[in-house]
Amino acid sequence: MKYRYILSIVLAGACLSACHDFRDDHMVEDTVYLRSESDALVQDFSVYDAVSRFGVIKSGKGRSAATVTLGVAPTDSVLKYNELHKTNYLPLGRSFYNADELDGKVVNFAAQEARAKVDVSWDPRTMVAEMQAGADDYVIPVYIKEASIDISKTKYMVLIHPVLSTLSVRAQDNAMTCKEGSTFTGKVGLLLSNPIPGHDVRVKLAYTPE
Secondary structure, three states: OHHHHHHHHHHHHHHHHHHOOOOOOOOOOOEEEEOOOOOOOEEEEEOOOOEEEEEEEEEOOOOOOEEEEEEEOOHHHHHHHHHHHOOOOEEOOHHHEOHHHHOOOEEEEOOOOOEEEEEEEEOHHHHHHHHHHOOOOEEEEEEEEEEOOEEOOOOOEEEEEEEOOOEEEOOOOOOOOOOOOOOOOOOOOEEEOOOOOOOOOOOOOOOOOO
């Protein structure tokens, strides 16, 4: 009888141990960060789209609801980024995009939610004109101003980068020549510097006899 009692205690202890959920033992607490295409913290968007979306991500055990407040980072944040990454980005003027909406934007997460999307918008025609007239390396520095959970120390900011496409004629290895009055057929290569998803590109060519 005594042996059976001891055996029952051992089995009960083994059952309790087996029922323990160890899945969270090595997972970090809930943390929030901004998504970029790479570790360079830059998110490229076509300048021809009036509205684009970047991601706010909550990772970790997924047990906490969270409130996250975004902001537009000051100019010196871009300058520090340039020094660190050897780049030449320029902060885009606030009048060109929805700065007032982004600066102070609040994003709410339920406990099990892991992703939210935030809109950044501008007028494509105005932006294209500005970029063609001056620099084409403008960025919008968005960062996490505060949050009710931990903020990533390395991905708390993302540079929203409007990308302008340019068209050029591909250089030919051999010059194309023909005699006056003769007929010649040749191929000319055109190169678009960046794809423009969802947009048609129409090109008008001209012939110069000389």
